Amino acid sequence: MKIGVPKEVSEGEARVAMTPDSAAQLQKLGYDCAIESGAGRLAGFADADYKAAGVEVVKTAAALWKGSDIIAKVRPATGTELKRLVKGQTLISFFDPSGNDAGMEAARKSGASVIAMEMVPRISRAQKMDALSSMANIAGYRAVIEAGGNFGRFFTGQITAAGKVPPARVLVIGAGVAGLAAIGTSTSLGAVTLAFDVRPEVAEQVESMGAEFVYLDFDEAQDGAATGGYASVSSPEFREAQLAKFRELAPDIDIVITTALIPNREAPELWTEDMVKAMKPGSVIVDLAAEKGGNCKLTVKDEKIVTENGVTIIGYTDFPSRMAAQASSLYATNIRHMMADLTPEKDGQIHHDMDDDVIRGATVVHAGEITYPPPPPKVQAIAAKPKQTAPAPTAAERKAQELALFRKQTKTQATLLAIGAAIMLLIGAFAPESFMSHFIVFVLACFIGFSVIWGVSHSLHTPLMAVTNAISGIIILGALLQVGSGSWLVVLLAAVSVFIASINIVGGFLVTRRMLAMFQKS
Structure with a gap:
């Protein structure tokens, strides 16, 4: 079977669904590859590159569609392209099934199968085919660059000779793939980054990337597993609390990046007109949800506008296409993994298994029927489970717990004292008197040293220096007590102990002095 990739006809689209590298991998699955002449030019892939990879370069789109069993695209097929579908063909592309009833009906009548890449379920096994995540990752990065x-x-x-420059304050709304990419880019550039999401389980991810998660004083939370890893519609009360928090933040935020989308719905309005007016002149809003209506009230699709108070609002819908080479490589890899799942025998023949969660979820038209929407996958999307909080103990329960703990500690201490006393009696019965005097000093040094060391303040030391210097002090005191002993061996060991411990103490204070000097103003 032959996989054909036509040139994208949507205005401004620079991506291509096959690269020379992905073509080589598809050929290993047993497929022949073809591409329309010039299809990869805007992404930086010349026809000669495809020819060198063993790909047939076809001059016209009509000839490519006619001679291919499988068509791979980026953007949804246009009416003209859908008319070229024939029975038995398979179309793999973004398809927008929720708003493309006419396209699905046209594909159904043609007898072709359609696999919509945005419908790949978000389960662990399907991550390698998740084109939405691949493109969202690029969009989030590019949004910060824009x-x-x-x-x-x-x-x-920055602190310069000309004065101090405060860091930018960035708010990312929505901590999905695009949001996390934006957070990572923003924090790596040094901005103070805040992030908000309706799913509380993403707070840990946000904070691990160096950003601050914005919490609401509200009980409602969403379970990511129940929504397939996506956000869902919030209650009116939650929405009001959310908007109130954004109004509070708006005057202090320099850059807002909105990424909030709900599957098969228009984008929720989260940044209202009064919030835009509250922002400082020179602030920037990048609305990644512009294609679905926008999260910002004033967003204009595919345009950049400047409001009366000097706030720039960017509503571009082609962020991945603005990084066409990288986006094409990732998308082509997603397509290649999808083909690998469709070709389990690696014999160049599609096996359209509708019992497979991934293939069934992504298929919107098959065997003359519209199969959208798909049933929920048998495997749930991975999400953190809500933490179960135990009820607070009553006063009586707390008292009983404290009493039980006291009894346990007392029993342990009594046991240790009994063992220690028995050992001391045994040693005292058989050891010479000269040994016992040194042994008693050793035991007392252990008890006193333990108490002293853990009470040392760390205010002028690192914890390591504080403890080691305290230990050295105990060693010196013990050695001085033993220096007057009549045994030459004890005197020698005590002198060596004093010498080594003194080196440690002096060295510790020298290091501390150098550390403090680093913070002194010149």
């Missing part, structure tokens, strides 16, 4: 290009200051704070 914001930086329109923001008149540094991201990171």
